[in-house]
Amino acid sequence: MATHRPARTGPPAAPESAEAPELSGGLDPRAELSEFLRTRRARLKPADVGLxxxxxxxxxxxxxxxxxAQVAGVSAAYYTRFEQGNARNVSPEVLDAISRTLKLSDAEHAHLLRLAQPGRRRSRPTPxxxxxRPAVQELLTAMEGVPAYVWGRRTDVLAWNQTASALFGDWAARAPxxxxxxxxxxxxxxxxTLFADWESKAYDVVGQLRxxxxxxxxxxxxxSLIGELSMKSEDFRRLWAAHDVKKKTHGTMRLSPPLVGELTLRYETLALPGDQxxxxxxxxxxPGSPSEDALRLLASWGADTSQERAPRPRH
Known part of the structure; x- marks a missing residue:
């Protein structure tokens, strides 16, 4: 399927009065499908689809x-049932047509397919x-000088090296x-303060959680994590209500760690073999930028901190 990436100037606004969702027993795929499609329709104008x-x-x-429905080539009644989560056995062709009409990105298209699968409504055990893996931790250590960390499905930081800790803060000092x-x-x-463009970082995090x-x-x-954030953060409620989906791959980020001030870094994200x-x-x-010098200083500080924490040999 062709990728359509609608132009955007930032996360779309959502009602600030959005209430925290009921999530104690998990997410309701039917409600998620309905809201996802509604918010995708809201960002388009008739002219965007040739009307x-x-x-x-x-x-x-x-x-x-x-x-x-007219542009996708289905009846209005059928699409209404689908958006309300009441249509069964929706064909891949219909889903592709809806996705093209809504100009979904690849990540959004995959998200739509998952939400539209009837089998997802069956209860499954919590992962x-x-x-x-120990070998991955060894790899992170071997990469010292390059900030690197491993994160999981709930945006948990699972492992990191000292340079990453120097850049983002002492993760070892945080509760798991x-x-x-x-x-x-x-x-x-x-x-x-750490993220120069905090709104963009927040948008990426919420898109990954979606x-x-x-x-x-x-x-x-x-x-439970989504429920906690919904209760404690108005910004999270606002961004969560937008139903945007995002897969983190690569890009540029501006940060301001206290030790070195502002620097601009490029990031790359790779799925690990053995656990996608x-x-x-x-x-x-x-190369050759002031940010490279600042990063080298951070790496040196991280190495010094690591040596201070290392156990001293006995004599």
Whole structure:
């Protein structure tokens, strides 16, 4: 399927009065499907899909259901049932047509397919907590000088090297449940200073959680995390209500760690073999840039800190 990436200037606004979702028993795929499709329609205009808008005033923004159905080549009644989660055995062709009409990205298209699968409504056991293979930890240590860490399906930081700890903060000093990008981003005030573009970081984190929620609708630990963030953070509620889905791959990030000030780094994210729900993320600076010098200083500081923590040999 061709990838369509709609232009955007930032996370779309959602009602600030959005209430925390009921998530104690997991996410409801039918409700998730309905809200996901509704928010995707809201970001499009008739002209975006080749239609003329003859109405002077619309009660709600975006495409109407009947307009989307017309372009996708299905009946308005059928699409309405589908958006409400009441259509069964929806064909791949229909899903592709809806996805093309809504101009979904690859990640959003995959999310739609998962939500539309009837089998996902069956209860499944909560996936176990994730653990990093010893060889992967050895790899992180061998990469000292390059900030690198492994994270899992719930945005948990599972393993890291000292350079990453020097860049992002002392993860070893945090309780295990707090080594989590979602909790750090929305519940730790220091994150708003660390990330020069905090809103973009928050948008990425929520988009990744949405992706995980589509994969594991019955993950009680993930549901509990989302519920906690919804109760404690108005910003999280706002971004969660937008139903945006994002897969973290690569990009550029500006950070301001206290030791060296602002620097610009490029990041790459790779799925680990053996566990496709664990990802390795690395950061590097442009060669010859001031950020490279700052990163080298951070790496040196991280190495010194590591030596201070190492057990002293006995004589």
């Amino acid at each position: 003329s808008d003859h109405s002077r005033r619309r009660r709600v923004p975006g495409l109407r259901r009947e307009e989307l 176990p907590r994730q653990h990093v 449940q707090d080594r989590n990008w979602a909790r750090i981003t929305f519940l730790d005030p220091a994150s708003r 992706l995980g929620a589509g994969l594991h609708a019955d993950d009680a630990l993930l549901a 729900e664990q990802s390795l993320t690395t950061y590097h600076a442009e």
